[in-house]
Amino acid sequence: MGESKADRRALIALAVVACVIVLGIVLFGGREEKSDPLTPFRGNEGQGAQNSSFRFQDSSSSAPEVEGELPESFDPNTVDSASLVALGLQPYQAHAWVRYREAGGLFYEPQDIQRLYTLSERDIERLMPKVKIRAAAHAKRDSRLHSEKADYTLSTTSQPTKETTYVPKFDNPTKVEVNSADTNLLKRIPGIGSNIARWIVDRRDKLGGFYAVEQLLEVKHVEPSMLEWFTVDAAQIRHIQLSDMTFAEMSRFPYIGYEKAKAISNYQRIYGPIISEEQLRATRIFTDEELEKLRNYIF
Incomplete structure (x- = not known):
């Protein structure tokens, strides 16, 4: 009986100790749990602000996020680089756009x-649905086309005018140096009129000169x-380093x-x-025949 009572007392004592421990955990641990979340919450607030800022920066450079802020239209011939970036392009894309225009590129x-x-x-x-080109660009193109048409009409009219003064043809075989000849000299060659003379000069200007009569x-x-x-004086050819050419210049060559030009860029x-030339050949962008022509201008 004594042992039984002692056992009961021991069990009661253990139960009391256990209750005290549990109560302590509940009371003090609960306070920590209630207080601990405050620190992470404040920290998360800071992280949330940072993440929000990060997402904002990302959205400013991604087209889907800024699309709602885009203007209804823009003119590619006048838009500046800052506006292009605001339209969702990267700075290097905006820079290339402006350089294309500076090199003479125009959007019709x-x-x-x-x-x-x-x-x-x-x-x-x-961007294409938002492009709205002002009449000035179309007027410039129409003016150029009208000028070409007028030049053709003047060159084929039977009545000589001040602009279509008759140019006598060569009577005897004569060699004309094509890289220095103007249109008046070219028109003295039998079979060549105003249009062909102008086309020859235009081709010469685009190439930088001819290296062969062919x-x-x-x-x-x-x-x-x-x-x-x-006859051809190849010494008059205008040479240029390929790496110095803009995309627009390469496209027009x-x-x-x-x-x-896109592949080279x-x-x-x-x-x-x-x-x-060896580097360019290794790219396999050009055939051997095409490289044979290019080497007279860019290397």
Whole structure:
């Protein structure tokens, strides 16, 4: 019986101790749990502010987030770089856009923004519906087309005027140096009128000069029989380093064009400037025949 009572007392004592421990945990631990969340909460507030700021910065550079803030339309011929960035483009894309214009590039239709190699398909799809080109660009193009049409009409009219003064043709075979000849001298060659003379000079200006008389066959309406009248001074060719050319300049160069200019620009952006024919050949952008022509101008 004594042992039984002692056992009961021991059990009661253990139960009391256990209750005290549990009560202490509940009281003091509960306070800690109630107070601890305050610190993480304050910390989360700070993190939340930082995350909110981070997401805001991200959204300013991503098209979907800023699309709601975009203007209903913009003119690609006058928009500045800051506005382009606000439209969702990266600074380097905006810079390339402005440089394209500075090099003489002009946008006549909304789809013309596809010429900008730095724009992704997503950029083009997003921006093209917002492009609104002012009448000035169309007027400039119409003026140029009207001028060409007027020049053609004047050159084919039967009544000589001040602008269409008759130019006598050469009676005897004469060699004309094509890289220095003006249109009046070119028109003295049998078979060459105002239009062909202008086209020859225009092709020469775009290339930077001719290195062979056979290149004249690339000009509209120039016949093989006309080549005997020409000679070429290749020393007058204008050379330029490929790595110094802008995208617009490469696109306009007759032996490069838009697609190859885009490939060159992408290559140079990743691997660095192309400064030798061997480097350009390694890109496999051009055939051997095309490189043979290019080496006379860019290397």
